[in-house]
Amino acid sequence: MKKLLFLLSIFSLSQTKAQQNLVLNPSFEDTSGPLSCSVYALGQASPIQNWKAGSYASPDFYSSTLALNCHLHPLNPNFANQPPLTGNNYAGIVNEESYYEPQYREYIRGKLSEPLQIGVTYRVQFYICLGNLSTAGSNNIGVKFINDASTLSFNPTIIPLQPELNYSGAPFTDYNNWTLLSFTYSPTVSNLDGFIIGNFFPDDETSFEMLTSTSLRRFYLLIDDVSIFDIQINFNIPNEICQGDELVLPNVSENGVEGIWTPTINNQQTTTYTFTPIDSNLESFEKTIVVNPTLVPDFDEIGPFCDEIPNITELPSISNNGIVGVWSPVFNPNQTGIYTFTPNEELCVEVVTMKVIVDKTPTFDPIEPFCEIDENFSLPSISTNGISGSWSPAFDPYNSQTYTFTRDSGDCMQETTLDVVLYPQLKFEFFSYCNDDTYFVELIANNFSLSEITNIQWLINNSSISETGNKINLSDYSHLLQEVNTIEII
Structure with a gap:
């Protein structure tokens, strides 16, 4: 069957969510007593759990469990002639009966599982259809919220209450199809856990459209599947992120609403995203996520x-x-x-x-100059302050060299150098000769110049003499001479 949607938004909201139906016994299936076969008389008690008349005028309750010849069987062609939308039962109310004076009205009063919360947005909806008893279409199908504990007693005429929700469009005239009537509502007072459905306006403020040629104007409204639920979508999404941070927009809200986000996630700049629920009865949800630039603390280098x-x-x-x-x-x-x-x-x-x-920087004791070749010498691998490392180039026992120490580990990597001096080996010989009966010994240099030698220390048989030149007269030191003599320089 084709279903039309009448949508009256009492408050314009950008966020919606779906939760469980707060209406108790929403399709009139649960009963507390036998159902009537005939229409309900004035003041007759309701056998439907959590539903009753909103005034002294009693609504009718249809059920496919009744005999086919009952007035209140859904398919009785003289009364409703419409199968239930779901289940077996539904309700019927007279919203206009022109034979009655003053103006006749019937209302149904329902109950909620919990009070509505101030500021929360709810979807209020139910399905309606014209019963065959109707001779006219009408508007002014309204909902008044009340505290269920309130004792309200009204005559079978217009209830003197102002509804929070009301369909005031063109007269409803569909005999054949269940049509969804849907509203949104956000309470401003507390303790609302009941509601009344019906026409709260006089005839001169209600639009009618005659559907038959009879002079009787009757608007007989069938009602099924009443629901009231919180429609404010909940997402645990940050209002702000840092540039480059991971951003996840879940396709299922915290309260189970599935949908799609647009546009594509952008974690580089501030963007407004729209969540479109798969359920077309729910409104879209918008969320602006601010992307803040990331700051990096800047400090001057300290040390080393x-x-x-x-x-x-x-x-x-x-x-x-x-x-x-x-x-x-x-x-x-x-x-x-x-x-x-x-x-x-x-x-x-x-x-x-x-x-x-x-x-620390590695430190080393100075190396005394080498006067002789020492092929077994090696530079120390651990500094005097306990730092290990290696030297380059490799130690050369034959030449003077500057060596660089590289530590094995550490933070202060300044180069440490060490100079090693190797004095060259002097090659020379002694030349002895006589001149006018005087015996001389002279030092002859082979690989160096005598001018580079500032002082020569002579030893005769291990006794030092005062001569410092490169030639001595042995005749002057006869007192030191023996049959076999040793002459040295140092």
Whole structure:
């Protein structure tokens, strides 16, 4: 069957959600007593659980469980002639009967499982159809919310209450199809856990359309599947993110509404997204997510402190670009450390780290110059202050050289050098000769110049003499001479 949708928005809202139906016994299926075969008389009690008359005029309750010849069987052609939308039962009310004076009205009064909440938006809807008893179509199909504990007693005429919701469009005239009548409502008062459906307006404020040639104007309205539910969509989505952060827009809301988001997620700039529910009876939901730029705290480099005491006792609590935060762990001036800066304002400010180097440079004792070749000598691999490493180039026992020490590990990587001096081996010989009965010994240089020698120490048989030149007269030292003599220089 084709179903039309009459939608009256009492409050314009951008957010909707779906929850369980708050109406108790929404399709009139649960009964507390036998159903009547004939139309209900004035003041007759309702056998339908959680439903009753809104005034002294009693509504009718149809059921396909009754005998086919009953007035209130749904398919009786003289009364309703319409099968239930769901289940077996539905209600019927007279919203106009021109034979009655004053103006006759029937109402049905329902009950909610819990009170409506102030400020929450609800969908209020039910299906309607004209019964065959109708001779006219009409509008002014309204809903009045009440506290169910209220004792309301009205004559079978217009209830003097103003409905919160009301269909005031063209007269409803469809005998053949169940049509959804839908409203949205946001309460402004508390303790509303009941409601009344019917026409709350006089005839001169109600539009009618005659559908038969009879002079009787009767509007007999069938009602089924009444529902009231919270339609405010809930999402656990942040209002703001940092640029580049992961953003997930779930396709199912916190309260179970499925739908699709548009446009595509963009975590680089502020965007307004629209969630369109798959259920066309629900309104779309809009969410603007602000994308904030990410700030990086900026600090000047501190150190390195190599062979020096740090000139600070703590790290700065405010960055160069004005971000306030704290460092952890506490600054230690005695060793190299990696410190983490955590901003006080966490939103879109990065946590940064800084390495502060506090270390020593390797030190070595000087190497005494070599006067002789020592092929077994090696440079020390551990400095005097306990730092291990290696030297380059490889040690050369034959030549003077400057060597560079590279440490195995550490933060202060300044080069340490060490000079090793190797004096050359002097090659010479002694020349002895006589001249006028005087015996001389002379030092003859082979690979060096005697001018480079400032002082020669002579030894005769291990006794030092005062001569320092390169030639001596042995006749002057006869007192030191023996049969076999040893002459040396040092």
